[in-house]
Amino acid sequence: MAYKRIEHYDEDVTQGLIKNYREAIGLIGEDPGREGLLKTPERLAKAMQYCTQGYGADANAILNSAKFHEDISEMIVVKNIELYSMCEHHMLPFFGRVHVAYIPNGKVVGLSKIARLVDVYARRLQVQERLTRQIADAIQESIMPQGVGVVIEARHFCMMMRGVEKQHSSTVTSAMLGVFREHETRDEFLSLVHGRGDNGI
Helix, strand or coil: CCCCCCCCCCHHHHHHHHHHHHHHHHHCCCCCCCHHHCCHHHHHHHHHHHHCHHHHCCHHHHHHCCEEECCCCCCEEEEEEEEEEEECCCCCEEEEEEEEEEECCCEEECHHHHHHHHHHHHCCEECHHHHHHHHHHHHHHHHCCCEEEEEEEEEEHHHHCCCCCCCCCCEEEEEEEEHHHCHHHHHHHHHHHCCCCCCCC
8 A cells, every 4th residue: 555644734824825935936036837836835835834733732731641640759851852943033944952851749741742742832933942941831830840951952044054154053042940950950961961872963
């Protein structure tokens, strides 16, 4: 059986975007009727909806669907979660890794839900600083742990292919809540994140 990818898009949104993208292609000096560009507006319309699907997702519902009571008080770390998002200032991609840690206070959340949580907020027009805090706040609100730590390391195409054009620069942001604001806990988290065996972005 041949592989068939199934995706669902809002038809009104798709048609509106197609019209706008076709006009934009013409405004930059290209011919939207050229063979190679005939289907580009439709592809762009669907790609944009796919890359911003986080607007239709509920972070709390995802985390609440897999909460468990556990008598654990040791740090739980999920690191090197792939990140793909779009800068809201230039609508160009940024990409990298997310490291998340928390210390439970009677409840834990399924590990895969943390990765899904990252996508909920990453699949929106974003700034890295806000994205970092949104991930931390969502975990804090859902399971009320003793503390949450989030670190994001990313590269931004708005710096790489336009403007200053710095190809090897990266941006690191962090959000520390609860006990992660204490030096000892924060240092343990950062040590685990940047331990041996990690590769660069």
